[in-house]
Amino acid sequence: MHDKQFMKETLQDSAKAYQEGRLDRRTFLALCGASGIALTAVMAGDAEAAADHVVMWNWGGQSEECHSSAIGDAFTANTGKGLKFDTSGPLEGKIKEMVDSGNVTADVADGDLFNAVSLGPTGHLEPIDYSVVSRDKTLPGYALEFGVSIILYGYAFVYDTKAYGDNPPQNWADFFDTAKFPGMRSLYKWANGSLEAALMADGVAGDALYPLDMDRALTKIQSIKEDSLYWGSGSEAHSMVVNGEVSMGMIWQNRGRNIENDTDGRYKLVNNQAMAMPGAYIVPKGNPAGSSVMQFIATAQEVPAQLALLDCLGMTPSNPEAFGQIPEDQQDYAITSAKNIDKIVYNDPEWWGKNGGDAVNAFLDAIS
Amino acid sequence: MAEPLEIGSLQIRNVSKIFGTFKAVSDVSLNVQKGEFLTLLGPSGSGKTTLLMMLAGFLDVSEGDIALDGASIAGVPAEKRNFGMVFQGYALFPHMNVRDNIGYALSVRNRAVAEIEACVDEMLDLVQLQQFADRKPGQLSGGQQQRVALARALCFAPPVLLLDEPLGALDKKLRVEVQEQLKVIHRRIGTTFIYVTHDQEEALSMSDRIVIMRDGAIEQVGTPKELYERPKNKFTASFLGKSNFIHHNDKVYALRPEKIDLIVGVDHQDARMNGTVSSITYFGSMQRVIVDTKEGQKIEIDIDVWRNANEVKLGDAVDLLWADEAAVELQMG
Amino acid sequence: MQTFNRSIHPGWLIIAPLLVLVVTLYLGPIMNILWLSFTDPEPGLGNYAKLGESDALLRIVWTTVRICIVTTLFSVGLGYSIAYAMVHCDQRQKNYMLTLLLVSFWISILVRTFSWLMLLGRKGLVNGTLENIGLIAEPIAFMRNELGVLIGMIHYMIPYAVLPLLVSMQSIDTRIMDASRNLGASGSQSFLRIYLPLTLPGLVASTLLVFILSLGFYVTPAVLGGGKVLMVAEYISVQLLVTLKWGTAAMLAALMLFGVLAMLWLMSKFMKLSTVFGGTTR
Ligand SMILES: Nc1ncnc2c1ncn2[C@@H]1O[C@H](COP(=O)(O)OP(=O)(O)O)[C@@H](O)[C@H]1O
Numbered sequence: 001m002h003d004k005q006f007m008k009e010t011l012q013d014s015a016k017a018y019q020e021g022r023l024d025r026r027t028f029l030a031l032c033g034a035s036g037i038a039l040t041a042v043m044a045g046d047a048e049a050a051a052d053h054v055v056m057w058n059w060g061g062q063s064e065e066c067h068s069s070a071i072g073d074a075f076t077a078n079t080g081k082g083l084k085f086d087t088s089g090p091l092e093g094k095i096k097e098m099v100d101s102g103n104v105t106a107d108v109a110d111g112d113l114f115n116a117v118s119l120g121p122t123g124h125l126e127p128i129d130y131s132v133v134s135r136d137k138t139l140p141g142y143a144l145e146f147g148v149s150i151i152l153y154g155y156a157f158v159y160d161t162k163a164y165g166d167n168p169p170q171n172w173a174d175f176f177d178t179a180k181f182p183g184m185r186s187l188y189k190w191a192n193g194s195l196e197a198a199l200m201a202d203g204v205a206g207d208a209l210y211p212l213d214m215d216r217a218l219t220k221i222q223s224i225k226e227d228s229l230y231w232g233s234g235s236e237a238h239s240m241v242v243n244g245e246v247s248m249g250m251i252w253q254n255r256g257r258n259i260e261n262d263t264d265g266r267y268k269l270v271n272n273q274a275m276a277m278p279g280a281y282i283v284p285k286g287n288p289a290g291s292s293v294m295q296f297i298a299t300a301q302e303v304p305a306q307l308a309l310l311d312c313l314g315m316t317p318s319n320p321e322a323f324g325q326i327p328e329d330q331q332d333y334a335i336t337s338a339k340n341i342d343k344i345v346y347n348d349p350e351w352w353g354k355n356g357g358d359a360v361n362a363f364l365d366a367i368s
Numbered sequence: 369m370a371e372p373l374e375i376g377s378l379q380i381r382n383v384s385k386i387f388g389t390f391k392a393v394s395d396v397s398l399n400v401q402k403g404e405f406l407t408l409l410g411p412s413g414s415g416k417t418t419l420l421m422m423l424a425g426f427l428d429v430s431e432g433d434i435a436l437d438g439a440s441i442a443g444v445p446a447e448k449r450n451f452g453m454v455f456q457g458y459a460l461f462p463h464m465n466v467r468d469n470i471g472y473a474l475s476v477r478n479r480a481v482a483e484i485e486a487c488v489d490e491m492l493d494l495v496q497l498q499q500f501a502d503r504k505p506g507q508l509s510g511g512q513q514q515r516v517a518l519a520r521a522l523c524f525a526p527p528v529l530l531l532d533e534p535l536g537a538l539d540k541k542l543r544v545e546v547q548e549q550l551k552v553i554h555r556r557i558g559t560t561f562i563y564v565t566h567d568q569e570e571a572l573s574m575s576d577r578i579v580i581m582r583d584g585a586i587e588q589v590g591t592p593k594e595l596y597e598r599p600k601n602k603f604t605a606s607f608l609g610k611s612n613f614i615h616h617n618d619k620v621y622a623l624r625p626e627k628i629d630l631i632v633g634v635d636h637q638d639a640r641m642n643g644t645v646s647s648i649t650y651f652g653s654m655q656r657v658i659v660d661t662k663e664g665q666k667i668e669i670d671i672d673v674w675r676n677a678n679e680v681k682l683g684d685a686v687d688l689l690w691a692d693e694a695a696v697e698l699q700m701g
Numbered sequence: 702m703q704t705f706n707r708s709i710h711p712g713w714l715i716i717a718p719l720l721v722l723v724v725t726l727y728l729g730p731i732m733n734i735l736w737l738s739f740t741d742p743e744p745g746l747g748n749y750a751k752l753g754e755s756d757a758l759l760r761i762v763w764t765t766v767r768i769c770i771v772t773t774l775f776s777v778g779l780g781y782s783i784a785y786a787m788v789h790c791d792q793r794q795k796n797y798m799l800t801l802l803l804v805s806f807w808i809s810i811l812v813r814t815f816s817w818l819m820l821l822g823r824k825g826l827v828n829g830t831l832e833n834i835g836l837i838a839e840p841i842a843f844m845r846n847e848l849g850v851l852i853g854m855i856h857y858m859i860p861y862a863v864l865p866l867l868v869s870m871q872s873i874d875t876r877i878m879d880a881s882r883n884l885g886a887s888g889s890q891s892f893l894r895i896y897l898p899l900t901l902p903g904l905v906a907s908t909l910l911v912f913i914l915s916l917g918f919y920v921t922p923a924v925l926g927g928g929k930v931l932m933v934a935e936y937i938s939v940q941l942l943v944t945l946k947w948g949t950a951a952m953l954a955a956l957m958l959f960g961v962l963a964m965l966w967l968m969s970k971f972m973k974l975s976t977v978f979g980g981t982t983r
């Protein structure tokens with residue numbers, strides 16, 4: 001994959017050189033021949049080939065199907081353009097690598113809003129065109145220069161009703177209280193959410209979390225280290241709970257329903273003090289489809305798309321217009337539903353974008 | 369070298385070895401005298417190695433018993449038997465130099481360094497490898513390796529030395545040289561040698577006694593001369609040297625080629641057979657003549673070229689003569 | 702022609718094109734890593750200085766080395782017994798064992814890792830059984846800790862340890878061991894003075910292979926360590942993908958690379974490496 005991209009890139013460079021007369025025809029043809037790539041494909045370049053669709057970079061699994069039905073179909077109806085996928089997972093490092101290599105193959109990445117803060121100023125992202133995308137169709141503070149929140153996910157926890165049935169844990173303070181609630185815990189390994197939960201458990205108010213007091217948070221984290229496991233992926237978090245390895249587990253809140261089902265209701269989701277995380281669409285610098293991707297992002301903001309994403313992926317709308325339309329049976333599992341919205345706290349992408357790297361390393365140091 | 373050995377006689381009593389349903393050695397009984405050079409001679413697959421392995425303790429006997437100086441050693445493990453052994457292919461320790469190879473047996477017995485050194489030097493002397501003491505086996509020729517194997521097996525003064533085709537890997541000329549050296553060494557140290565070979569010349573020239581083996585059983589035992597002069601049956605007669613077989617009055621006689629006289633042309637009155645010369649092969653010291661007899665048999669005759677003035681030519685009509693005692697009556701089968 | 706032949710073995714000419722390819726394919730990225738480690742985020746020795754300043758990095762390196770050493774000791778030790786058994790059992794048993802060994806190469810590391818959780822986890826088969834028969838009241842913490850990581854890694858590494866040992870044991874003439882017994886050596890003497898030295902090249906090859914492969918372990922420590930056992934490979938990956946500290950990642954990668962090279966160099970002081978990698982002593 002990588003080699004092919006490299007080869008094509010080289011050839012496109014030489015095509016330009018040939019057209020500008022810096023490279024003689026014979027050398028250029030030899031180069032094309034050697035790499036086995038058709039001459040026309042190289043001369044046409046990537047932009048035109050890509051102009052009839054946008055490429056979404058997401059995490060695979062269900063999301064491909066869901067993004068197609070929730071956003072892709074409407075986008076195609078509106079613009080006549082298709083939707084294609086790269087499902088390799090747009091981790092921050094991969095976005096940076098793609099843009100640095102000069103071979104940008106994705107138009108929009110299903111990332112985190114804090115990615116927009118860390119990668120935007122370094123020139124790795126295209127600014128969001130707010131003449132096409134709406135600032136009002138997301139939560140206040142979640143429409144940033146280089147990214148806009150489309151959905152919300154979150155950190156909540158589940159507990160074992162068999163262990164704590166009569167007097168269930170209510171909040172993060174209970175989660176960190178291993179004296180009152182003995183048993184193993186699981187927390188997210190890459191610090192996000194775990195730090196905030198620790199601070200809330202230590203008495204910090206949900207709206208006064210930022211800037212995070214790292215020392216205080218890590219001390220709290222370490223106080224239950226002996227009783228903690230740490231997960232690095234949603235499926236790992238899921239299996240730690242479902243296999244009965246922990247009595248209380250921090251999870252991605254959208255997985256709450258699955259866990260309740262998979263354990264026949266033995267484990268129950270607690271949304272109180274759940275941390276809403278803004279998932280965002282961001283555009284790698286020099287994306288092949290150019291500005292047409294903005295229409296795609298705008299489509300995703302619309303209420304039907306927002307509700308379809310909730311239905312299909314369990315991702316909560318971040319467009320306030322959609323909050324009131326969340327169906328009854330989704331209310332418990334949607335972080336911004338009428339049932340939950342007053343109990344939750346909000347993540348600050350600015351803080352994470354600027355301090356995330358150091359926070360993750362400090363967290364890893366504390367737990368290992 | 370240690371003092372002359374007091375022990376070293378072996379008694380092999382009705383020993384058999386059975387692999388599954390296959391009898392590799394069957395009912396072998398044999399007394400080996402102390403200091404004797406005894407050779408097990410037989411074609412490949414006749415059970416020589418198997419018998420030797422039982423003597424060395426690497427294989428259990430299936431039936432029978434083995435005794436050293438009258439005391440059974442059937443239950444004694446190989447490492448406690450104190451029998452020297454020169455393996456087919458030598459089995460030298462490739463990571464040790466010659467000196468350490470030779471000293472190994474004493475070294476694992478935790479003998480003093482000085483004693484080991486003395487023994488190794490003596491052995492190096494015996495096999496004339498002093499200048500190769502620090503080499504690894506991989507840096508030695510086949511003949512030299514063979515001598516290291518011998519020295520290694522002798523260093524702890526074993527009462528019995530077992531040798532399994534020790535010269536098999538050497539070329540003809542070297543083999544004759546080493547045969548000489550082995551004989552000299554045997555004479556010097558007086559250890560009992562049990563020597564396995566499938567080479568009849570080697571057996572004849574080296575042994576005090578030869579045991580002819582066939583299909584796991586002993587065919588005949590005797591001194592080289594006894595076996596050569598008085599073979600019991602066709603197998604021994606043809607395995608040890610060459611032999612013509614003459615049928616007469618329902619009996620079979622072995623007749624060695626060099627014991628037949630050949631007279632050209634005349635109808636000699638003592639002639640036992642006559643015929644025509646069909647082949648003459650020159651070997652330098654003698655020539656081998658093949659005569660087709662009237663009875664339709666081919667008889668081989670070795671003629672001393674030097675003494676026989678009258679030259680034989682192909683197609684000559686000849687008479688064959690021999691003394692009565694030259695023809696040995698054989699058991700049938 | 703004579704002098705030419707003496708200075709360059711003709712074999713080199715045949716593999717020369719391949720060699721050029723390999724060198725460019727490997728040396729390029731290695732140079733890139735070195736370059737990054739001295740230039741990102743700013744030029745200088747900053748990334749290397751962190752090793753001295755940060756306990757965290759040293760601890761990760763030490764954890765990695767410690768786990769790899771223990772993994773290597775056990776894998777090679779167990780591998781030695783397994784290889785020995787394989788060489789000395791009959792042909793049919795040997796074929797079974799070899800098949801099992803090769804099959805284990807085909808099972809993905811993820812599957813193996815999660816199998817261990819099923820087997821030895823808190824609610825796994827073993828703990829479940831022990832609790833049911835009343836031998837233990839609380840589950841034994843086999844998994845989600847350093848012990849779990851070691852179990853998973855050793856299990857993964859044993860087949861790699863066995864193969865070089867198998868090759869070296871198979872090449873030993875059985876008569877050599879007979880000869881040692883015949884000369885009066887006890888079992889342990891024969892083993893220590895003959896067998897072990899003769900299998901030493903295989904032992905060293907196996908040790909190097911297992912140790913170097915262990916350094917790159919990622920999935921097993923991440924999963925079986927329950928997040929608390931952080932090894933270099935996982936840390937590098939986090940620095941590349943999450944925290945964007947590419948300089949730190951490159952520095953650690955370079956450290957591992959030169960650590961391994963230094964180890965090889967040290968070993969070459971004590972023995973001819975060519976014998977380890979299948980050459981002859983002669
Ligand atoms: N371990 C064994 N299992 C089965 N058969 C064997 C074994 N060792 C030897 N034999 C058989 O026993 C017979 C005698 O073998 P061996 O003693 O090696 O003969 P020699 O040394 O005279 O050539 C051969 O037919 C051989 O195949």
Ligand SMILES: [Mg+2]
Pocket residue numbers: 416417418
């Ligand atoms: Mg044999």
